[in-house]
Amino acid sequence: MTKAKMNLGEGSIGKLLINLAFSAIIAQIVNVLYNIVDRIFIGRMANGEIAMAGVGVAFPLLMIISAFSALIGMGGAPLAAIKMGEKDNDGAEKIISNSFSTLVIIGVLCTIVFLIFRENLLFAFGASEATIGYAMEYLTIYLLGTVFVQIALGMNPFINTQGFAKVGMYTVVIGAIINIVLDPIFIFVFDLGVRGAALATILSQFVSAxxxxxxxFSKKSILKIRKEYLIPDFKVLLSIVALGVSPFIMQATESIVLISLNNQLQMYGGDLAVGAMTIMSSIMQIVTLPLLGLSQGAQPIISYNFGAQNIKRVKRTFKLLLISCLVYTITMWASLMIFPEFFVGIFNKKPELIEITAWGMKIYFAGILIFGAQIACQQTFLALGQAKLSLIMALLRKIVLLVPLIFILPSLVSEGNKLMAVLCAEPISDILAAITTVIVFTIFYKRTFTKNVEDNSKIT
Incomplete structure (x- = not known):
């Protein structure tokens, strides 16, 4: 038995979660820098607030691209871990090899389709005549690196799921450092503007890939990409997609949310409000991605031990994950409510943009204090291979609640309060979805854990 396997099955859960989650959190925080550093430098250009709004309009398409990498990477990685727990490494390697070839195919298709329809999509997503030029410049160059993005984001979970969290962290850190160094050089020294920001991003993703x-492909990896498994197997691919559809929906629907918000904010607040949302969505990434890092740290432990039928370790890992997520979101909620101007000032120093964004943040982020509970439960569904439940919970917050409320709430208030009503949709959906997810998790998994314990008792 390898050291990585032994630790997942027998090591201290607290130490394992700290080691795996720390690396995953650092990776997620650094991953945020890909987009946030771009926006920080873009915000300091001439007409920075308009350029940032243009990049913000393009961002939903970038989220759709990363959602496809999550479809395959976050769908295949838990399945590979479960196979490892079942001592079926050959089955795990078939999953990882199928995932790689599928990601390349998806990357090529996304590049072609989005390049053809990019202008129409950007106008549909909330671009104005003032912002369309910046949005087109950024998106066109970014799309040329779509295959690199798919490989870097989609295959990295297969490194983490083997227990090599530090290697997975280096994937993101290396790319982010390159991006941070190249951004000011391309944007200001070479005077490429938003095109320079996009070029820096795809070059860094190329190195990460x-x-x-x-x-x-190295000897250090427990699981290898095998050429005999590169031709996609429909049955294997179906199981990957079935599990990966939940994180795909989570990320793809985030783009739908941003499209809906940008359109409504453009209607009631103009380009300045869209620019404010670009900043708030960046801050939302800062809040949510470390949560995903925590859950990614817990995922290999939960998936491996579920495959090995060690239910006690699964339950203990989840409880620790839940507490950690809640402590983090409560802390972030307090910080955002007390110091909103500090967070806004990272991106732009113009008083009018700071004023509207700081005001909007106190509304937009009001519900995140319990958001950690939803993420912990939803990601545990995923780690246990429960694709349907995870998908339902992913759809609940954004599609069932948030998107309709973005359009319904403004129609219920007077003219002067419509902008506030649009922003209120976020905390209302956050709170309702978190409560529902916790209730569903409690009901279904008390039954699941009890059944597994009874079955194990009968066997012994």
Whole structure:
């Protein structure tokens, strides 16, 4: 038995979660820098608030691209971990190899389709005549690196799920450092503007993709990409997509949310309100991605031990994950309510943009204090292979609640309060979805854990 396997099955859960989650959190925080550093430098350009609004309009398409990487990566990685727990490494390697070839195919298709329809999509997503030029410049160059994005984001979970969290962290750190160094050079020194920001991003993703592939083809990796498994197997691919559809929906629907918000904010607040949402969505990434890092740290432990039928370790890992997520979101909620101007000032120093964004943040982020409970439960569904439940919970917050409320609430208030009503949709949906998810998790998993314990008792 390898050291990685032994630790997942027998090591201290607290130490395992700290080691795996720390690396995953650092990776997620650094991953945020890809987009946030772009926006920080873009915000300091001439007409920075308009340029940032243009990039913000393009961002939903970037989220759709990353959602496809989550479809395959976050769908395949838990299945590979479960196979490892069942001592079926050959089955795990078939999953990882199928995932790689599928990600390449998706990357090529996304590049072609989005390049053809990019202008129409950007106008539909809330671009104005003032922002369309910036949005087109950024998106066109970014799309040329779509295959690199798919490989870097989609294959990295297969490194983490084997217990090599530090290697997975380096994937993101290396790319982010390159992005941070190249951004000011391309944007200001070479005077490429938003095109320079996009170019820096895809070059950094290219290096990250090379790093991931180098490791997965190396002797250090427990699981290898095998050429005999590169031709997609429909049955394997179906199981990957079935599990990955939940994180795909989570990210893809986030783009739908941003499209809806941008359109409504453009209607009631103009380009300045769209620019404010670009900043708030960046801050939302800062809040949510470390949560995903925590859950990614817990995922290999939960998936491996569920496959090994060690239910006690699954339950203990979830409880620790839940507490950690709640402590984090409560802390972030307090910080955002007390110091909103500090967070806004990272991106732009113009008083009018700071004023509207700081005001909007106190509304938009009011419900995140219990958001940690939803993420912990939803990601545990995913780690246990419960694709349907995870999908339902993913759809609940954004599609069932948030998107309709973005359009309904403004129609219920007077003219002067419509902008506030649009922002109120976020905390209302956050609170209702978190409460529902916790209730569903409690009901279904008390039954699941009890059944597994009874079955194990009968066997022994």
């Amino acid at each position: 090379i790093w991931v592939l180098f490791f997965l």
